[in-house]
Amino acid sequence: MTRRYLILLSIKERTLILNGILRLYTVGDSLDLLQEMITSLFQNTIIYHNTHCSDEILIYIGRKQTRELDQMVQLVLKLFANLNYKIELYYQYHFAILGLEMTSSIDEIALY
Numbered sequence: 093m094t095r096r097y098l099i100l101l102s103i104k105e106r107t108l109i110l111n112g113i114l115r116l117y118t119v120g121d122s123l124d125l126l127q128e129m130i131t132s133l134f135q136n137t138i139i140y141h142n143t144h145c146s147d148e149i150l151i152y153i154g155r156k157q158t159r160e161l162d163q164m165v166q167l168v169l170k171l172f173a174n175l176n177y178k179i180e181l182y183y184q185y186h187f188a189i190l191g192l193e194m195t196s197s198i199d200e201i202a203l204y
Contacts, residue, residue, distance in 0.1 A: 097164065100160055101164065109168070112172060116172065126173055134164075134165070147177055148180070149179045149180070154184070155183060156183060161183070
């Protein structure tokens with residue numbers, strides 16, 4: 093299954109993934125490595141670690157969800173996300189965060 097997804101990646105993206113895997117085996121899993129992989133591979137991405145629920149991560153990918161994009165995101169999560177994390181993905185529309193007006197545009201938010 094992973095091989096099928098790797099075919100979708102460019103040489104640059106494959107290199108990033110392989111370097112990440114080497115770091116994963118050297119250092120072990122970490123939220124920092126997951127965050128670095130996602131933000132390096134997908135532009136306009138924001139990752140939130142829920143301070144009230146330490147095992148919950150919210151990932152906003154600022155692009156329209158497509159099958160190919162979702163497969164690439166799932167590959168990165170499969171390789172780098174700790175199994176203990178509960179991960180919520182949001183594509184195209186950001187979810188509203190109280191106190192941050194820029195995330196609360198009507199017709200441009202997702203429900204959380």
